[in-house]
Amino acid sequence: MDAKDKLIIDELRRDARAPIKDIAKSTGIRPSTVHQRIQRLLREGTIEKFTIKTSDDAVGESFAAFLLIKGSTRKYLPQRILSDPHVKEVHGVTGEYDLLVKLKFADVKEFNAYLIEFRQEHPEIQATLTMVGTAKLKEEL
Numbered sequence: 001m002d003a004k005d006k007l008i009i010d011e012l013r014r015d016a017r018a019p020i021k022d023i024a025k026s027t028g029i030r031p032s033t034v035h036q037r038i039q040r041l042l043r044e045g046t047i048e049k050f051t052i053k054t055s056d057d058a059v060g061e062s063f064a065a066f067l068l069i070k071g072s073t074r075k076y077l078p079q080r081i082l083s084d085p086h087v088k089e090v091h092g093v094t095g096e097y098d099l100l101v102k103l104k105f106a107d108v109k110e111f112n113a114y115l116i117e118f119r120q121e122h123p124e125i126q127a128t129l130t131m132v133g134t135a136k137l138k139e140e141l
Contacts, residue, residue, distance in 0.1 A: 001046060004029055008037055009047070013141070016050040053141055061104035064133035065111050068097040070126045077124065086114060097129065108132075 007027040011018055020038075024031040041047040056062045071077045081087050081101065089102040105111040119125065 005037055005041060008034055051141055056104065060106040063105040063107050063111055065103045066131040066133065067101040067103060068129040069099040069101060070097045071124050080122065
């Protein structure tokens with residue numbers, strides 16, 4: 001990946017629906033070259049997919065919680081939670097806990113009910129630590 005690829009990627013991060021001609025104009029790269037580079041970046045897996053960013057309030061996900069999980073079966077546990085629609089991110093972490101899970105809900109009441117059920121359904125979890133997001137300061141896709 002070279003500097004031109006990075007310019008194109010920066011433009012696509014700002015607006016994945018930007019027309020090729022607009023990306024070409026803002027980067028100073030010919031439209032046909034922009035198109036070819038995007039296709040190559042897709043083939044190589046540098047660009048994994050094009051996606052959308054939604055309003056948390058509009059889709060009923062304005063409450064964010066972060067759950068640290070300590071479990072005896074770290075390799076098994078992520079597979080069980082990856083398909084959960086409330087789970088937005090899962091990271092293996094260093095330290096006392098094994099996983100950091102980002103969850104989104106409509107409100108604290110929905111989260112509390114979820115957490116009780118989650119702990120009951122996952123007896124292999126040794127401990128959890130919950131942090132509630134109070135303000136989103138930055139989020140990028």
